[in-house]
Amino acid sequence: MAKNKTVYYCTQCGNETPKWQGRCLACGAWNTIVEQPAAAAESKKKAGGSLSTSPLRKPRPMDDVEATDELRFPTGMSELDRVLGGGAVKGSLVLVGGAPGIGKSTLMLQICNSLCQFASVLYVSGEESERQIKLRAQRLGISGQGLYLYSETNLDDVVAAVEEQKPDILIVDSIQTVYNGESNSSPGSVAQVKECTMTLMHLAKGLGITVFVVGHINKEGSLAGPKVLEHMVDCVLHFEGEEHNSYRILRAAKNRFGATNEIGVFEMGDQGLSQVPNPSEALLSGRPQNTPGSCVTCVMEGVRPVLAEIQALLTPSAYGTSRRSCNGFDYNRAMMLSAVLEKRGGLMVSNCDVYVNVIGGLSITEPAADLALIVALASSFRDKPVPYDLAAIGEVGLTGELRAVHALNQRLSEVQRLGFTKCLIPARHSGKLVVPDGLQLIEVHNIRQAIAVLV
Template sequence: MAKEKRVYTCTACGAQSSKWAGQCGDCGEWNCIEESVAQAKIGGDKAARFQGYAGESKVQSLSDIQPQQESRSPIGISELDRVLGGGLVRGSVVLIGGDPGIGKSTILQQAMAALGKTLKTLYITGEESLQQVSMRAHRLGLSHVDIGLLSETRVERILSIAQKEKPQVMVIDSIQTVYTDMLQSAPGSVAQVRESAAQLVRFAKQTGTALFLVGHVTKEGTLAGPRVLEHMVDTVLYFEGDSSSPYRVIRAVKNRFGAVNELGVFAMTEDGLREVANPSAIFLSRHAEDVPGSVVMVTREGTRPLLVEVQALVAESHLANPRRVALGLDAQRLSMLLALLHRHGGIAMYDQDVFVNAVGGVRINETGADLALILAILSSHRDRPLPKEWIIFGEVGLAGEIRPVQGGQERLKEAAKHGYTRAIVPKANAPKKPIEGMEVQGVSRLSEVLDSVWD
C-alpha cells in the first residue's frame, strides 16, 4: 500500500504546508496548524458537476453592465431586518454563528415561516431529524406554515434537490455537518468546510437564491473553521447573550448590503424569540435614588443609539497588583483611562481595585464610553452619586482633550426621548439649536469636566 501523505493546514486561513510550524507563514496566527491526510483530487465530471448553474461564463465590459437597485424581501421580523440592512437581498449569503442553544435554529425557523408566506423556502438540517424540527415548529406555533424540509449532509445531493425545487430562500443548519464528495476528509474539517461553503455560495450567486448558513463557534466565541469562510459570505451575524438572561442580541460584524455593527435585540420566551420594542430599557437599572458609581451613556450600534448604564466599583486593594476587571468594556482601555485620571485629574488608583460593568450584558466597543466610565469610577471612589437624570458620553484623548463622537445629535435626541434633562458631551457634539427639555453642556478638557461636575 502506498504511504499516506501528510499535510499541515492552518485553521485560520486554510494555507497548507508539508511541515508543521508553530506559526502560520501566510496569516501569522500561532498554534493554528493541524495535521491531516492529503486527499487525492477527484477529476472528471464529479469535480465539475456543480461548477455552473447559470450557463457559460463570459467576459463583459463594465460600461455595459447597468447598476440595478438591490431587491430586498423584508422578513417581517423588524429586528432581524434591521441587522440585515432592511431585508433579505436576492442571492445573498448570510453566515450566523453563536453558542450552542442560544437560538440560531429558532430564529431561522421563525424567519423561514415568515418568508414562506410569499417565497418558496427550503430548510436543510444536518444536525437534527425532521421530527425534531417539527417538534420545535409545534412549540413555536409554526406547524401550520408550509416550509420545505430536507435532512441531508451531502453537498452534491443538496444542490441537486435545490436545482429541482428552485427555492428562493434556503437554510443550511449547519455548515460544519455537510461534506462534499470531492474530498475524503471528515465533515467539519477545514478543507470540507471551505469547499462545501464554496459550492453553496457559488450556487446562491448564480441562481439568485438567498442562503443562510449556520456556523459553530469555538470556545473563544469566534466562528469555527477557516477564516476564509467569513470572507466568502456577504453578511456575518453573531448571536450574543448570557445564559442567565432571557435577552439575545444579534450583531452584524460584516454586511455588504447594510451598516456594520448593527444590533437587533430579542427576548427568549416559551413561544420563541420575540422582538424588544425598546432595547434601551433592558440596559438601564432605573434606580429609585441616586447611586454612586452609576452613569448612563448613549452608545451607537450601527445606526441605532442605545442608552446603556455603566457601573463602577472602586475598593481599597490589599494586593501587590490591584485588580482591574471590565465586563462588556475594553480592559486595556480601562487601564488607559485610569492613567489619564491620574495624569490630568491628580487622582491615583494604584492602591484601589477597580471593577466596571455594562448593565444588561451588552458589549460596548466604541470610545464614546470613555467620559462616562471615568465619571462612574470617580463617583464610586468619592462615594458621591451623579444625578440620575444626567446623560454623559465622549471620547477622552491621551492629552486630556474630549473628542467628539459620531451621531451626537441622534444620541441627545434618544436621551431626551427617555426623559433625561442634562447632558455632558464633547463641545463639538453640542447642538446648535437647543433640545427641548434638555440642558447640554459642551466640554473640551477632562480637567474642565472634573471641576464642574462636583463643584
C-alpha cells in the same frame, strides 16, 4: 511507474505545505497536518466548480450591465431586516454565527413562519431530525405551511434536493455538519467547510436562491473554519449574548448590500425570540436611583444610538496588588482612563480594586463612553451619586482633555427622548449643535471640571 504526488494541508487553518511537519507554521496548531493526493485535490476543485448551475458567461462591457436595485423581501422580523440593510436580498448568501445555545436555529425557524407566506422554504438540518424540528416549531407556534424539512448531511443529496424542489429560500443548519463525499477530510474541517460553502454560493448565484447558513464559533470566539469563509458570503451576522442574560444582539460584521455594524436586539423567552424595538429603554430598565458609581452614556451601533449604563465599583485593596476587572468595556482602555483619573483628576485610585460593568451584556468599543466611565469611577471613589437625569458623552485624552465625538446631535436626541434633562458633553464639538427642547447641556473642557460639576 510514476509516483503519485501528494500535498499536505492544515485541518485547522487550511495552509498547504510541501512536506509533513508536527506543527503548522501558519496557525501554530500541533498534529493538524494531513496528507492528500494532489490529483484528488485537483479533481475536487473541478467538481466544486462543476456544481454551478449558471450557464456559460462571457465578459460584458460595463455600460451594458443593468444596475437596478436589489430584489429585497422582508424576513418577518424588523430587527433582522434592519441588520440586513432593509431585508434579505434574492440570490444572496448569509452566514449567521454564534455560540451554542444562543438562538441561531430558533431565529432561522421563526423567520420561516413569515417567509412561507410568499415563498417556498427548504430547511436542511444536519443536527436535528425532522421530528425534532417539528416539535420545536410547535413549541414556537410555527404552523409550517409551505416549509419543507430535510435532515441530511451529504452535500450531493442536498444539491439534488434543491434542484428537484427549487425553493426560493434555503436554510442550512449548520455548515459544519455538511460534508462532501469526494473529500477525505472529516465534516467540519477547513477543507469541507470551504468546499461546501463554495457549492452553496454557486447555488445561490446560479439559481437565484437566498441561502442562510448557520455557523458555529470556536473557543476563541471567531467563526469556525477558514477565514475565506467570511470572504465568500455576502453577509456575516454574529449572534451575541451573555449566558445568563435574556437579551441577544445580532450584529452585522459584513454586508455587501447595506451598512455594517448595525445591530438588532432580541430577547429570549419561553416562546422563542421576541424583538426589542427600543433597546435603550430595555437596557436602562431597573436602573437604581441615588446610587454611586453609575452613569449613562450614548453609543452609536452603526447608525443607531443606544443608551448604555456603565457601572464602576472602587474598594480599598486588601492585598499588595490592586485587582482590575472589566465586563463589556475594553480592559486596556479602562485601565488607561483610571490612570488619567488619578494623574489629571487628582483621585488616588491606584490603591483601590476597580470593577467595571456594562449593563445588559452590551459591549462598548467606541471612545465616546470614556467620560461616562470617568464620572462613574469618580462617583464610586467619593461615594456620591450622579444625578439620575444626567448622561455623559465624550472622549478623554491622556492629558485629561475632552474631545469631540461624531453624531452628537443624534445622541442628544436619543438622550432627550429617554427622559434625561441634563447631558455632560465636551466644550469642543464640530458642526452645528442642535439642542433638543428640555435638555440642558453642561459643557466642560477636561475631566477635572467634569468631576467638580458632578461629584
